[in-house]
Amino acid sequence: MWDQVGQALRLSMTKMLSQLASLLPGIVALLTALVISVAFAWALAAILRRSLKRFDFDRRVAHWGFPAMAEWSPASSPTLLLTRAIAWIIVFMGFLIGISAFDGALPSQFVIRLFAYLPDLMTAIVVFVAGSIVARFLARSVLIGAVNMNLQYARLLSVGVKWLVTVLAVTIALERLGIGGGIIRLAFGILFGGIVLALALAVGLGSKELVSRSLERETSKASGSNVKEPVGHL
Amino acid sequence: MELDAIAQPELEQIERIGGADLVIGILGHARSEAEGTAVALTGEALAELSRPLRAMVVCHNGTHSSAPVAREAGDQSPAVFSCSLPPPAPGETAQHGISNAYRTVFAVGGKLGVRACCVIASGSQNATPGRIHRLVQPVLDLGFDLVAPCYARQKMEGLLNRSVLAPLHGALYGQRLQNPMGPDFGLSGKLLQRLLAQASVRRRGVERSLLASIASAAACDGFQVCESQLGVRQQNPTDWDNLSSLLAEILGAAFLEMEGRAAHWQSIRGSQTLPRLGQPEVPSPENPTPVDVKGMLQSFRLGAQNLQDVWGLILPPTSLLELRRLSRLTDDQFRLPDQLWVRIIYDFALAHRLQTISRDHLLRSLTPLYLGWIASYALEMQAAGLTEVDSRIGLLSKAYEDNKSYLVSRWRWPDRFNP
Numbered sequence: 001m002w003d004q005v006g007q008a009l010r011l012s013m014t015k016m017l018s019q020l021a022s023l024l025p026g027i028v029a030l031l032t033a034l035v036i037s038v039a040f041a042w043a044l045a046a047i048l049r050r051s052l053k054r055f056d057f058d059r060r061v062a063h064w065g066f067p068a069m070a071e072w073s074p075a076s077s078p079t080l081l082l083t084r085a086i087a088w089i090i091v092f093m094g095f096l097i098g099i100s101a102f103d104g105a106l107p108s109q110f111v112i113r114l115f116a117y118l119p120d121l122m123t124a125i126v127v128f129v130a131g132s133i134v135a136r137f138l139a140r141s142v143l144i145g146a147v148n149m150n151l152q153y154a155r156l157l158s159v160g161v162k163w164l165v166t167v168l169a170v171t172i173a174l175e176r177l178g179i180g181g182g183i184i185r186l187a188f189g190i191l192f193g194g195i196v197l198a199l200a201l202a203v204g205l206g207s208k209e210l211v212s213r214s215l216e217r218e219t220s221k222a223s224g225s226n227v228k229e230p231v232g233h234l
Numbered sequence: 235m236e237l238d239a240i241a242q243p244e245l246e247q248i249e250r251i252g253g254a255d256l257v258i259g260i261l262g263h264a265r266s267e268a269e270g271t272a273v274a275l276t277g278e279a280l281a282e283l284s285r286p287l288r289a290m291v292v293c294h295n296g297t298h299s300s301a302p303v304a305r306e307a308g309d310q311s312p313a314v315f316s317c318s319l320p321p322p323a324p325g326e327t328a329q330h331g332i333s334n335a336y337r338t339v340f341a342v343g344g345k346l347g348v349r350a351c352c353v354i355a356s357g358s359q360n361a362t363p364g365r366i367h368r369l370v371q372p373v374l375d376l377g378f379d380l381v382a383p384c385y386a387r388q389k390m391e392g393l394l395n396r397s398v399l400a401p402l403h404g405a406l407y408g409q410r411l412q413n414p415m416g417p418d419f420g421l422s423g424k425l426l427q428r429l430l431a432q433a434s435v436r437r438r439g440v441e442r443s444l445l446a447s448i449a450s451a452a453a454c455d456g457f458q459v460c461e462s463q464l465g466v467r468q469q470n471p472t473d474w475d476n477l478s479s480l481l482a483e484i485l486g487a488a489f490l491e492m493e494g495r496a497a498h499w500q501s502i503r504g505s506q507t508l509p510r511l512g513q514p515e516v517p518s519p520e521n522p523t524p525v526d527v528k529g530m531l532q533s534f535r536l537g538a539q540n541l542q543d544v545w546g547l548i549l550p551p552t553s554l555l556e557l558r559r560l561s562r563l564t565d566d567q568f569r570l571p572d573q574l575w576v577r578i579i580y581d582f583a584l585a586h587r588l589q590t591i592s593r594d595h596l597l598r599s600l601t602p603l604y605l606g607w608i609a610s611y612a613l614e615m616q617a618a619g620l621t622e623v624d625s626r627i628g629l630l631s632k633a634y635e636d637n638k639s640y641l642v643s644r645w646r647w648p649d650r651f652n653p
Contacts, residue, residue, distance in 0.1 A: 062547075140544065140595055147540050148478045148601045150533055154540050231525055231608065232391035232469050233480060234415075 030098030037094020041087035124173035131169020244317035255287040259339035259353035279366035355417035369420030379457035381420030386515040405634035406499040407453035443487035463512035482597035489586040530609035537602025548585040570610035572633035580641040
């Protein structure tokens with residue numbers, strides 16, 4: 001009986017050790033992939049950081065209309081934010097390559113699904129970035145135009161337009177990522193409607209001034225059509 | 235160059251004429267009798283000259299007459315031919331339309347190999363035989379290459395010229411002109427050929443306004459320049475709703491020209507007064523309508539309150555602080571110092587070159603500041619006469635010249651030099 005027990009123990013130990021041994025190449029491959037990706041990420045980040053500093057990226061980002069990006073960034077530097085983000089993406093990719101070296105069905109499927117998701121992720125990022133740029137451009141146009149029209153609600157109008165476009169871009173990006181589904185659509189409808197209502201009120205209140213000024217001008221023209229404008233620019 | 239704008243029969247007529255002494259452009263609103271009137275005006279103007287001349291009149295009446303007007307009356311009378319330009323394209327701005335018409339007039343002049351060219355672009359109501367004569371005679375008889383206009387103005391007229399264009403031109407190119415962007419000019423054939431050559435080179439690069447190039451090209455290339463007293467200029471009433479478009483168009487052209495000639499103006503110091511020909515006309519009595527300073531100050535304060543983010547990308551912190559301080563002053567105390575105004579203009583010109591933000595946004599965001607300058611000027615000059623106004627503008631011109639080193643430093647090292 002003791003022989004049988006000993007044999008069973010030996011068998012289970014051999015089985016466990018052989019299973020462990022079969023995992024070892026995978027673990028070594030994972031570690032190797034991680035080490036290589038970390039080294040590659042570090043080198044690429046260093047090159048990118050140097051190039052962006054030479055390009056004066058931090059100042060240009062503020063000039064392109066994204067001064068808030070410095071606030072979110074480590075050490076208030078968008079260059080650091082970008083280089084670190086790229087470095088972590090490379091490390092993550094290395095990790096995924098390492099996991100697939102195990103050749104297990106579950107990690108492989110996970111990797112395949114993740115890679116299939118990447119185009120949607122890229123599209124969502126592009127939509128979000130383009131939306132932010134358009135939102136800032138339109139907000140600035142509206143702000144300058146409204147100030148030149150002497151509207152007291154210029155900033156409100158500008159912020160409204162900016163959020164309108166940003167909300168639209170975020171909704172499209174989330175829809176593309178397949179996050180939220182119906183809730184996102186509902187939230188978008190409520191937010192969009194709210195902003196449009198706020199803008200309508202702002203435009204309504206602002207145009208009251210415009211209409212009264214325009215009427216005043218018309219009245220003064222009608223009452224004194226021979227009165228010459230006292231100011232000439234050219 | 236821009237001869238495509240002229241109809242085929244008229245092009246054939248130009249070919250047949252072969253050569254002329256003078257080309258005259260009369261640009262303005264379309265009027266059915268404009269072409270005939272222009273020919274008559276030109277005939278009268280040329281009759282005052284010492285010798286008979288052959289002249290071509292390019293008129294902006296928009297009717298392509300298949301049988302062009304040609305008049306040859308006797309040996310000793312001037313021969314005047316004419317051709318017409320099409321009406322301005324819909325949506326084309328006034329300045330752009332004038333610039334395009336100038337191109338066509340120059341192209342006709344180049345084709346005919348003229349000795350002199352005169353363009354009246356300030357409206358057909360300003361085209362008189364006397365005015366044509368005063369623009370042409372210094373070129374033909376006195377040997378000048380450019381005759382710039384000098385108008386009789388009230389103190390609240392020509393404000394963009396007084397505040398920016400004239401002093402900026404003086405500081406940059408070293409020549410004091412009342413109206414560096416005309417729009418009425420007399421030019422020699424030599425200068426016309428030079429402008430045509432420069433325009434054809436530029437066709438491959440950025441399109442610059444021809445109107446903004448005339449005075450700067452004459453100054454930079456060493457042509458003889460003078461001013462001629464043209465009397466009162468009739469103008470359309472100010473369109474306050476489109477003031478920002480006007481600023482964007484005029485200053486955009488001036489800044490683009492400034493950028494194109496940066497290598498030249500950086501070495502110029504000081505400025506000189508140019509010969510002013512003719513007797514100055516006394517402007518009509520002062521307009522009794524008061525200027526709405528309150529509204530202008532309100533626009534300035536609204537800008538100072540809302541456009542800090544935009545101005546922050548263009549102006550240095552010291553200017554921003556100063557503007558914020560000004561926005562808190564009462565109406566009576568409000569004065570925009572010359573040095574601050576000059577630096578604002580220089581900083582906007584630099585930001586225009588660097589394209590810090592969209593150029594249209596940049597130029598339009600200057601509107602509240604310009605209104606602030608007008609308000610300050612109107613308050614300061616409330617009780618002043620025309621002589622005092624001239625000395626006040628002289629001080630502003632001096633401030634432009636004194637601060638030129640600031641512009642040159644920022645232009646050369648925009649990042650390093652930012653006080």
